[in-house]
Amino acid sequence: MTSKTMCILFSESYGTAPEALSAQRTLATVPFAGRYRLIDFVLSSLVQARIRDIDVITKEHYGSLTDHLGWGKDWDLDRKNGGLRILTPFTKSESANTRNRSKIEALLSVKRFIERSDMKYVILSDTNLVMHIDFEKMLAYHADSGADITMLYQTKVWPNHTGCVIDVDESGHVIDAYFSNTKHEEPQNAAFGVYVINKDLLVSLLDRAYTFGWVDFERDFITKNIDKLKIFGFAHQGFSAVIDTVEDYYDASMKMLEPGIRHEMLFQDDIPLLTRVKNSVPTIYGFNGKVCNSLIADGCKIDGEVNNCIIFRDVEIEKGALLNNCIIMQSTIVRAGARLNCVITDKEVIIGKEHTLSGRPNYPYVVAKGQNV
């Protein structure tokens, strides 16, 4: 089953994105949980399900993506057949401004490539998902139900959810799908941007999209065809978060400090979260280091006080610095006596001596990459 499946990942959401973190990189490579990039979650889930033919569609500023993925070695995706491919935009210069504005356009740009594939099923997935997806079960469900399209969803209370909501009947058949940004305090069937679709159907839908000028995947592929196609919903079990905004990012990051979620998402030996392996030295704690309820990556030097924080690789926290509820990305230096609360520092930031920065949990203060504060 999984050997007949290829996967296409979108490095961008073609919608909202946490601009402050994804301005200089793809959404897929926003750093997460101390050493990962967002794309590691879906890639690890795919590898876990033995799906070994994976293409990543890029749009722009994908340097960080090629850098992170390389030729897929760290996910065991450096294969002779299939493996990992990064599909860079292939367009003529005159159409450069209009390329890949939407998921459908992105798929149209690689349509010939999809046609040539001898796979039976295609998984289409976003990469801004913090969750372990059971693709093996989802594919089996797709085949057993005889669906044309299977979409992943979860019934949960999700007040800030913006996107596709579906109604399913008892058999799992999707009977309605619509966009919603209404705040809900009760559980709803929120859809993730994760689909299993028969390859031939995808190709013919793309032909129609080209003919009719369709651009919106959910509206044009799903809702418009809800009566024509057999569309099924597959319910996700377990933790999930979708990173559309900086607030989503901060919230999902801080959830990793909760014991149950941390173990489910990061510390499960039988569902390893794979990522690019680097050669950092272990972290060294100084005499004055004081750390509480925090995730600390390798290569750090910690001599200050750190509470409820996520500290990425090669970060230096000097004596007398105090950090509460912060996310400190790679190679940041926090100088002596600095005080940070609810701050996200992007890579290679320097926070000067005795500086105080503070944000709010629902509005974290973001320091852009390379800034010297």
Add this chain to the structure above:
Amino acid sequence: MKQQKEMITMLLAGGQGSRLYVLTKEVAKPAVPFGGKYRIIDFPLSNCTNSGIDTVGVLTQYRPLELNSYIGNGQPWDLDRMYGGVYILPPYATDKESEWYKGTANAIYQNINFIDRYNPENVLILSGDHIYKMDYAKMLAYHKEKEADATIAVLDVSLEEASRFGIMNTNEDGSIYEFEEKPKHPKSTKASMGIYIFNWKKLRQYLIDDENTPGSANDFGKNIIPNMLANHERMFAYQFDGYWKDVGTIESLWEANMDLLNPKSGLDLDSDWRIFSRNEPHPPHFVGDKAQIAESIVSEGCDINGKLWYTVLFSGVTVEEGAELNSAVVMSNSVIQKGATVKYAIIAEDAVIEEGAVVGDDPCNCSDPSEWGIAVVGRGAVVKKGQVVRPKEMIEPGQVR
């Protein structure tokens, strides 16, 4: 593609390291873990890569499985090369006979074919049981400048220590006139570090002659070096100053780990001279709200809620609430349960120290210094609830105490 190599490395990694006792019951000494995420062999391999040497033959013999799988295709050290790279060279059978590596020189002798494939001008001989950072390119430059047939790296040791080493007595120009193995009354303090550069043509002949000498121990220190000296070959001592430690004993292995915590020791992993290792994608380590960590090294995947003081933790170690570690080295995936105490000890991989158990003790609490030593718990061993492992004691791999 084929070209003569200026220098290739032969790394002697077949030793058992019997003085590491329970730590080398199941693995060869070079594969013994060190410093939170390394193994001893990472040091010579990384030194090679950083020195621009791209061909390394690793001679294995004792319990090679783990060492072989660790080295793999050499990718972590950038030694996966089209022409050259890292090769595991075990002893082999021929049409006439099959024999083990009888000595260090015999091990190289049996691999003359391998070295000849690269037709190198010089061969660097290393052993896989020392912790140090060294630029072999500088040593090679010295070797060439002196037009030497053999260059031996030496380190200044104290006069008391000198009788534990092979000592090189040199002239003013650095040339060696005498070699004394563990002399009672040392004339100099230049100790051999077991790092040799030989002109390959010369060494090749000496290896063949040595092999044809009945009763030879086929050893570099005992046979090859003295024979070359006797024949007045051009032999020079290359002075090294920097951190170097033979980690052949439990105490020295423990000390070298502790040296990582001492900024004055001269052993700094976090510098431009990077030591590479085969890493796994563990999550960042987690520090709970009951944890206290000072002057310690912690690797990825650990889950810490106890007290650490002068401790080195390898990846995936769990330290539960109320557990106390002082001057301890705990290797991968071991668990120190609630209220357990580990002091001045080495805990090997996958061991479990159950609730309230005590392993090792502070030398200050030991009235008789001869009774004191580092306590060692072997791989996969279990120290049951409330049990005590005294200083100097060793628990065999897999044993339940």
